[in-house]
Structures are given as structure tokens and as C-alpha cells.
Amino acid sequence: MQVDARGLTFEVRTGGPSDGVPVLLLHGFPQHSGEWDEVVPALHAAGLRTYALDQRGYSPGARPEAVAAYRIPELVADVVAVLDALGVDAVHLVGHDWGAIVAWAVAAAHPERVRTLTAVSVPHPAAMAHALGTDTEQKARSSYIALFRKPGKAEKVLLAWHATALRRMLGGVGDRPRVDRYADPMREPGALTAALNWYRAMSRADLAAVGPVAVPTTYVWSDRDIAIGRTAAEACAANVTGDYRFVPLPGVSHWIPDAAPAALAEAVLARVAGTA
Template sequence: MEIKARGLTFDVYEGGPVDGPPVLLLHGFPQDHREFDLILPRLHAAGLRTYALDQRGYSPGARPAAVAEYSLDEPTADAIAVLDALGVEKAHVVGHDWGAHVGWLLADRHPERVSTLTAVSVPHPRGLGVALHNQPSQKLRFAYMGLFRSRIAERLLLAADATVLRSMLRPIGARADRYATAMREPGRLTGALNWYRAITTGRLAKVGKITVPTTYVWSDGDPVVGRSAALSTATWVEADYRFVTLRGIGHWVPEEAPQALADVTLDRIGV
């Protein structure tokens, strides 16, 4: 369905029992709501009502031109506005990659709207910041961001039938095709890359300690986030906290290990 919020139109994919506890699903780059498809049957069978949001840059009706419109303040405000439009007072939040970043900000700034948080792959921003400052290996893992922020990023990622994008997503097999194809929509890849171009470390440094029940899921084969950043997240949660390590899994957890993620999510939600 289409949800109008903040002057934009967001595509939201709903499912599960209409009277079930609400779950807001927030995707990352370069995916969209479909990255959660493999865990949805388990969530619905458990009686949960899910809302998978195509975030700004991905929903065709939510692609503002200015880079500043993609600072993390904006998708965080989007999520609250979408919940308001849906009439959802409080939701369990599950986020992967950039969606996890948004989840951390939601839990920090709007804890009254977040029942629980399951953050996947990306740790608490402050923990990540400490690792980037102290761990040369974590800085190296983030070297790709310079390219994603550059003016040539769109051309490079889409060249030769999106070879680079497909290579990034190789661990999810044929499912990579849907994302590579979608990125050819006018403005979609630029909107997605603007999340990287709008990064401001100063604002991320202001994210405080989390006071809602939280699970952080990290995979030891993730080329983006190292162990030090993952372990540091515990310092930034002042509520029931669980740290789950998935062995032999890469960055694309919802599609590489959907059953394990479904188990962790249901355990956190408590159903």
C-alpha cells in the first residue's frame, strides 16, 4: 500500500494477522522490503503483523533531490510518520544495514514508540564510531564508502549489467537479480547512494544509550563490521540486551540466514 507522510509517498508492504502485534521492518542498501521475504512466514505464523517499508530513495514517491534530505534524521522521522499514518502507536523494530542505523535512532529518540529493537549487522553508532577511531582494520572495512559517496558511483555500480552490485550480493545467489534490476529505475540508485553522501559523524556521535529491549545480530563473516565494533555495542544498551553471533554468515543476514534471524527476532519479541 502507499502511505503519504511528510510530503512523500512510501510503499509499505503489510502482512500477517490484522490484529497481531505490529513489526516495522527496515531494509538496507542496496536492497528493499524484499530482503525480509524469507523471514515473514515465520513472523506471520507467530501472529505478528508486519509492515515492510521501502525507505526514502527506494519508494518511487520518496526520492527528494537534495543530498541533505538523506541524513539519518530524515528516514528516522519518516518511520515515525509512517507509524502515525498506519495508526500504530508502538512497534517492534527490525532493521538491517542502514535499516539498523535507523532502528538505533528510533530507539534512542523515540523509545516510547519502540517495543523492542532487533538490529542486524550494524552496531550502535557510538560503538561503531569508537571502533573506527581505534581500529585501523575497521577503517579499512569502510573504505568502500569513499567510492559510494563519489560522483562516479552510479556509473560504476551499474556498469556491465551491474557487475559490481551483483558481485557484492553474490552470497544471496539469484535473489541479487531483483535488486540489480530495481536499481535501474530513474533516481533509485542516486537516492540510495545519497544515504552515504549525507553521512555526518557528528550527529551519529550524539546517539545515546538505548533503553528498550534490544538484540544485536552480528555475523563473523561480515566484511563490513568487525568484532571490536560488534562487541562494543553492549556498552550502549541500558536494557535487556542480547548479542547474537551467526557463524559463517556474511553481511546479508536476512537472506543468507533467514531461519536463524527469524528465531532471534521471535525470541526478542517474545512470541
């Protein structure tokens, strides 16, 4: 379905019983709402209604040109506006990668709209800041961000030779058709630039503005995540004042919704059931 909000048009994949308790799913870079396809069947079987949002820059009808249009406050405002347009007061919120950052920020700023939070792969921004300030390994893991913030150069590197570098980065999601499913849309004119603008608009001030989270929260992390190390993962707990669970997945890559959908669905359902 399409949802009009804030003068933009967002693509939303829906599923599950129409009267089910709502779950909003936020994807990460460089994917789209399809990353949840193997997670949602278990949620639907449990009676939940899912809304998987193609976020700003990923929905073709929600692709502004200005870098500043991709700041975290704008991404948070999109989520709230989409919920308003859907007529949904509060959701169980699930986010992966950049979607996790947005989910952390929504839960901190608008706890009345969030029943529970399940953040996947990326911890609370303050936990990342702690790791970057104390852990040289995390600094190395995050070094790719410097390239992503360079307009033109990042696009050239990632899209060269039929997006070879982008496809290599996505290797952990699964087989070639699955990689193509995410890489091919990024080759459309303007799509990769819009996705990279999330990194270019990112600022220490916006990240620091994400406060502690009081809603019941689960953080799911995988020990083969190339981007997020254990220091950042374990620091996450200090930034949640509500009920908190840490779910580490051994032997799983960064691409948890693709690589371990059953384990992720189990963690989401356990969190939802804990406060139902």
C-alpha cells in the same frame, strides 16, 4: 500498500493477522523491503503483524533530489510519520544494514514508539565510531564508503557493464535471480543515486547524536560480514542500557535476512517474547 507521510508516498509490504502485534522492518543498502520475505512467515505464524517499509529513496514516490534530504534525522522522522499514518503507537522494530542505523536512532530518540529493537549486522553508531578509532581492520572494511560518497563516480563504477560491480557486491544474498531482484531496481533512473545519498548525507554529527538505547535490544551479527568486524560488534553492548542480547551467527555473510532467515526470525521472536 501505499502510505502517505511527510508529503511523500512510501511503499509498505504488509502481512500477518490484522490484529497482530505490529513489527516494523527496515531494509538496508542496496536492497528493499523484499529482503524480509523469508523472515516474515515465522513472524506471521507467531501471530505478529508485519510492515516492511521501502524507505526514502527506495520508494519511487519518496525520492527527493537534495542530498540533505537523506540525513539521519529525516530518515527517523519518516519512520515516526509512517507509524502515525498507520495508526500504530509502538512496534517491535527490526532493521538491517542502513535500516539498523535508522532503527538505532529511532529507538534512542523515540523509545515510546519502540517495544523492542532487533538490529541486524550494523551496530550502534557509537560502537562503529569506537571501532573506526581503534581497529585498523575496521577502517579497511569501511573504506568502500569513500567511493559511495562521490557523486557520479560511485554510480558509474557500480552500474558499469550491466551493474557488474553492484551484482558482485550482492553475491552473498544467494543465487542469480535473488541478486537480480535487488540489483535491477537500482538501475532505474535516479534509484541508485537516491540510495547512495544516504552515505553522502551521513555526518559525524548526526551519528554522534544517536544516544544510548534503553529499550530491550538484540543485536545480530555474522562473523563473515565483510563490512562489520568483531571489534565494532562487541562494542555494541556499551551503548544499550536496557536488556541486551548479542547473537553472533557463525559462517554467515552480511546479508543475514537472505542467508539465514530462520536464525534471524528466531532471534526476533525471542526478543519479542522476552517482553510480551
